[in-house]
Amino acid sequence: MLRPMRVSLNGQIVPAADATVSVFDRGFLFGDGIYEGLRAFDGWVRHLDDHCARMQRGLDEAGIGWDASALHGLCEGLLEANGLRDAFLYWQVTRGAPGPGQPVRARLPEPDMAPTVFGYCVPLPGVDGFTEPTECSARTVRDDRWHKGHVKTISLMANIMAALEAAEGGADEALLVRDGWLSESCSTNVFVAGRDESGRPTLVTPPTGDVSILSGVTRRMLLEILPEAQVRMVSEEELHRADEIFLVGTVTTVRSVLTLDGRPVGTGGVGPVAREVLARYADHLRTQLAERRGAAVD
């Protein structure tokens, strides 16, 4: 029998159907909040410290008072309450709702609001599911989002509009381009494999600051295990002559773009670089899991 989902709301685990939030919550009215998407493998939350640090930076920048290190205990409780070990976990912290008599739609928030902290989790395959990059088509779409791409805000209207634009053009994903430069996709970072003028292979991902993108936890981890990868700007023209383009993220893992703007990327199939990156990512995770199990036994 399907187990009913249990969510975490303000520190309490409750059935999803019983979880309620004020209609005046600023997350609902303004998209005034910060989120994180994490992944657990065999009960271990991958790069949890990195997720906590990124969330804390976002909360601090937004002036929302919450200690993101609480995610350690909250993730454990949420997984346990749902009986899950391989899962996606979502957390969002909004600024909260104004108290009685406080203005409801003031842009300037009251200083004493209690944040609303909500989390849920759903099952996902474990590391043994990392067998082959998934596939997609993509279209280039103008990146009209704000210039604080490093803040993982729950206000994702511009990402949603870009995704709709790509879908209207018949593609699964939008590759966002700002002033002629690749930034990211609506929910992933992007790697591009090609060749330099001497014909040597290149593997490139855009820098976080210059095109205002999210510093993805997956991107950062891949840059550590792929010494050959370079961080530099990727022009729209370079994107169009790439041998391979692939998307990386916590849920997406590695996803090959087979066609861009209706034309094949490279051979039009999943390429060897994406396969190699996925294999190295899976090895890296297995090593981390083995170390963790070893530490638990010691």
Ligand SMILES: Cc1ncc(COP(=O)(O)O)c(C=O)c1O
């Ligand atoms: C816009 C955007 N870029 C990149 C990513 C990938 O980040 P991560 O690897 O931390 O999941 C995400 C994830 O949600 C995202 O929304």
